Amino acid sequence: MSVTLQITKSNVAVLLLSRPEKRNAFNDGVIHDLIQCIEHTNSLDIRALVLKTEGKHFSAGADLNWMKSMADNDFSENLADSKQLAKLMQVLAACPHPTICAVQGAAFGGALGLIACCDIALCQDDAQFCLSEVKLGLIPAVISPYVIKAIGERAARRYFLTAEIFDAHTAKQLGLVHQVTGQLESALDTLLQTLLDNGPVAVKAAKQLINDVAGKNINDDIIHLTAERIASIRVSEEGQEGLSAFFEKRSPNWQK
Structure with missing residues (x-):
């Protein structure tokens, strides 16, 4: 399975996206599974929900093959797909438990929506970020309410329009992430312990x-x-x- 949910001994739910061969890009199946797992945690007596991905990169955003297939669909089919992605963002943002995102490597496109929807975001010091949609002739529409809330309108006016790649320290300055670290797992463990206290x-x-x-x-x-x-x-x-x-x-x- 590309998406797994594990409950640790500390009563923390770890939601793991595992498609490293696709740079953890998400398609309709992954979006469906993420929604199901997050909604399931709503009924659990847990202390926190951690969102992680496996491999070198956090996520490349939308899967290119999925995007290509959607390009052949009509407006109503594209609208239905977009609403599912919108539901994922809404479900994650509305999760009643504290949510933490741990980011490594590249986080592009829709991945920034997942980061912005979490309460707390940590990233590896060599992480890179990009709102890349306009490079493909698209716009970061569904994720925009959450990303703009995180980084502000002024920063969005730059990075939505330029699709520049920015580094971890810029992401922290913008408010997209809270902490930049050279030891991501160790920083995550420390943060979780602080939360559990x-x-x-x-x-x-x-x-x-x-x-x-x-x-x-x-x-x-x-x-x-x-x-x-x-x-x-x-x-x-x-x-x-x-x-x-x-x-x-x-x-x-x-x-x-």
Whole structure:
């Protein structure tokens, strides 16, 4: 199988795309399998979802043979294919668990959508990125809402239009990735441990808070929502345990 899902002993789901011979490019089958796996994790009691790929490169984006076959299809067939890719991005972005993306080698085209949809992105220091669609006479349409949210409109105006290749440090400056490292697996392990030290309910609630507050005007509704959220979590079982552990100078029960 090109897509596998494994749950580790730490209760972390690892979603692995394994098509190294195709530079982990995705086609309709891969998109379907990724959607199925991500949706499956929604019902699991896990601490995080990690998106990785096998081989030298993270992903070349859309599979060229798949794109060639779509070119022979009519508009309605192309629309249906595009909606599936849009669903993949939406499902990944809406995942209730913390999502982490680990990027190595080249990440081109639609691969940048996957990166932008994850909460946290790490990359190897020699990684390269490219919004390459216009080189093929296409546009990065389906991934655009997520990539623009990650890098901002100003940067999108450059890289959507030029299809320049940019390096890992530029990707960090743009906000596409959070950390550049020479030891990707080690950095991922450290990040996961940092995440696992935190309250599992609080982490998911913090992610939901971002989704509910980001981009909103600070009005009475937002003020009430945020006050209600903190009051609710303070009296929750996990909130009470976390506060008790802090004042008693011990580890909270979720760390045991």
